[in-house]
Amino acid sequence: MRVTARTTLFVIFGDPIGHSLSPAMQNAALQAAGIDGLYVPWRVKAAGLSAALEALRWMENFGGANITIPHKEQAVSLVDEVSPEAASVGAVNTIVARRGRLVGANTDGRGFLRSLQEDGGFVPRGRQAAILGAGGAARAVAWSLAEAGIAEVLIVNRTVERAESLASLVSQRHGVSAIGLGLGDPRISRRVADCPLVVNTTSVGLSPSDPPPIDPALLRPGMLVFDLIYRPPETALLREARVRGCQVLGGLGMLLYQGALAFELWTGRKPSEEAMRTALNQALA
Numbered sequence: 001m002r003v004t005a006r007t008t009l010f011v012i013f014g015d016p017i018g019h020s021l022s023p024a025m026q027n028a029a030l031q032a033a034g035i036d037g038l039y040v041p042w043r044v045k046a047a048g049l050s051a052a053l054e055a056l057r058w059m060e061n062f063g064g065a066n067i068t069i070p071h072k073e074q075a076v077s078l079v080d081e082v083s084p085e086a087a088s089v090g091a092v093n094t095i096v097a098r099r100g101r102l103v104g105a106n107t108d109g110r111g112f113l114r115s116l117q118e119d120g121g122f123v124p125r126g127r128q129a130a131i132l133g134a135g136g137a138a139r140a141v142a143w144s145l146a147e148a149g150i151a152e153v154l155i156v157n158r159t160v161e162r163a164e165s166l167a168s169l170v171s172q173r174h175g176v177s178a179i180g181l182g183l184g185d186p187r188i189s190r191r192v193a194d195c196p197l198v199v200n201t202t203s204v205g206l207s208p209s210d211p212p213p214i215d216p217a218l219l220r221p222g223m224l225v226f227d228l229i230y231r232p233p234e235t236a237l238l239r240e241a242r243v244r245g246c247q248v249l250g251g252l253g254m255l256l257y258q259g260a261l262a263f264e265l266w267t268g269r270k271p272s273e274e275a276m277r278t279a280l281n282q283a284l285a
């Protein structure tokens with residue numbers, strides 16, 4: 001491609017950033033849409049995020065930004081406006097410039113929900129779900145399940161205090177029945193077994209030698225087990241779940257859909273998801 005002074009720039013800020021598949025996916029979408037744009041990964045340390053975002057205001061050919069690990073929470077206080085979703089989740093993963101103001105949005109929750117419904121065929125309304133983990137990703141998942149009418153949420157986390165605090169947030173904000181338990185709590189065995197949906201939001205599984213984040217004996221045939229991790233494509237959790245007759249879903253769909261929503265916020269156009277998916281698969285291969 002030819003980069004000129006008229007080329008619109010898109011960036012992703014994170015630290016580390018080398019692993020990100022967003023540049024491959026978003027550049028493919030820009031190209032397929034015939035947009036003169038370039039999406040670049042930029043490593044920014046936490047101490048520099050404020051200055052980096054400030055710089056975006058001055059770049060007249062700025063088209064939009066993504067924010068990733070570990071900056072999503074910090075970005076909430078650094079933008080001029082926060083969308084209702086980003087405020088609820090407490091994290092910004094997408095920034096749009098509107099009349100010189102930076103607007104922070106969050107597309108992770110809706111990306112998750114779309115994958116759950118379209119790829120997993122799961123209807124949350126009136127059902128129960130177990131969420132493993134209680135960090136930023138767990139908050140986005142809990143928010144979107146609550147929005148979609150889930151009846152009951154069980155949050156299981158290594159640090160029980162974080163599980164309890166997310167559970168009380170979910171029940172206060174959304175009126176969903178929620179309980180937070182520690183990983184070693186004897187009550188989790190019966191409660192997880194009752195859930196038709198189990199979602200892993202922890203980082204356990206990112207390394208191929210990681211064990212499953214929960215005892216696989218708790219998984220039952222017919223459950224949907226959704227791991228937000230997309231690399232490796234099959235974590236130990238998904239392997240164990242598959243062997244036990246569960247339906248399994250990895251994180252690639254969510255990655256694609258949150259990116260497609262961000263693209264739409266920046267450009268006002270729906271991207272070619274086929275081009276994005278092809279680029280993702282190539283980058284992973």
Ligand code: ATR
Pocket residue numbers: 132133134135136137138157158159162201202203204213
């Ligand atoms: P993210 O924003 O991606 O969710 P995070 O906020 O750092 O990242 O949360 C990481 C989650 O993975 C947490 O729920 C964390 O558990 P703690 O709250 O106890 O820290 C979980 N996690 C990370 N490493 C883990 C491990 N080795 N065993 C169990 N849980 C782990």
